[in-house]
Amino acid sequence: MASEPQGGLTEYIQHHLTHLTPHASNGGFWAVHIDSITVSLVLGVLFCLLFWLKARKATAGVPGRGQAFVEIVLEFVDGQVKDVFHGDRRFLGPLALTVFVWVFLMNAMDLLPVDLIPWITEKFGVGHFRAVPTADTSMTFAMSITVFVLIIFYSFKAKGFSGYMSEMFTAPFGKHPLLWLPNFALNLVELLSKPVSLAMRLFGNMYAGELVFMLIAGLFSAGAGLAGWALYGAGIIGYTVWGLFHILIIGIQAFIFMVLTIVYISMAHDHH
């Protein structure tokens, strides 16, 4: 518990890194992370609601502040898609927008004080609650595997089954039958590395960020007396500085996830 410093920093961090799971699951496959699901759903609904409300009332005239903000975000994302992908953006544009805003919002949960939400949930009898869904591999892999499925889908759609298969076996080395296996192995590694790198990059950044916040938070209860207060001040400074730096990280990670999604799906459309 955050309130018992005698448990030590290790216990404090371990406590904070434990997901909220159903009691009956006993750590099995159905030990779903209720906290990640709840936060991501709430943020997803929030995103949809905000953009839907603004889109519904969108005017061709001078936009209100909310509409102008939505337009700026939309234009930014659409510009990124346009730069990379030259084709029908009716699906890829909204996908990129969803990925960007959703990941950004989930990352932004990292800026909330690490003890705030667990402290609130504790009032309702929920001991463990991790507020950052993107610091959960389940969440990041859920997104990256969805992107992976889309990559496969668009590869087949753009090239046909035979076209895609022939590409898998004949590129990049050549058409010789002896090269079929090396070609396929290389393409398979390339293909599978995409969702793994996509998910692990985001997870790694957010998990590390959360962990650094927890380590700095450890300073708040590290000592007693004058030294304790000095460490407390250092904790506030460190926590703030890391928070400021983290504003950059949450934006960049959301941006990277979006751009790579666009790039991967756009590559699926390209012929080698």
Add this chain to the structure above:
Amino acid sequence: MLPNGTLIGEMISFAILIWFCVHFIWPHINKAIEERQIKIAEGLNAAERAHAELKDADHKVAAEIKVARQQASEIIDKAQQQANQIIDKARGEAIAEINRLKASAQDDIASMAQRARDQLREQVGALAMQGASKIVQREVDASTHKALLDQLAAEI
């Protein structure tokens, strides 16, 4: 469970973060939003202005075309009037000329007729003389009877 020191420290940092966002991040976003609003408003205004100007220009062009058309028709009317005048004048002059020519021709005719009459009279006088001389078998002194002959010629 009361909030402990850790949570308080984190909340202080969070407050600083919020302060930072309010003062250094939100103004940028706000500026972008306002600039966008101004840009759109200006664009719409410019479009409206251009629209009004176009309408104005259309009106002006229509008015000018009307004026030009009026002027053209006036010019045509004037030209027609002038032409009529010229024709009338020419006709008058021609009639006067004709009358003049007719009068002089009539004068000529009259004088020629007079002359012919005079000649005829003279010839008739001579013929009468010859006839008379033949009748009387002697020369009649023309000068002696000139007065008589002239009287005769005038009676013819």
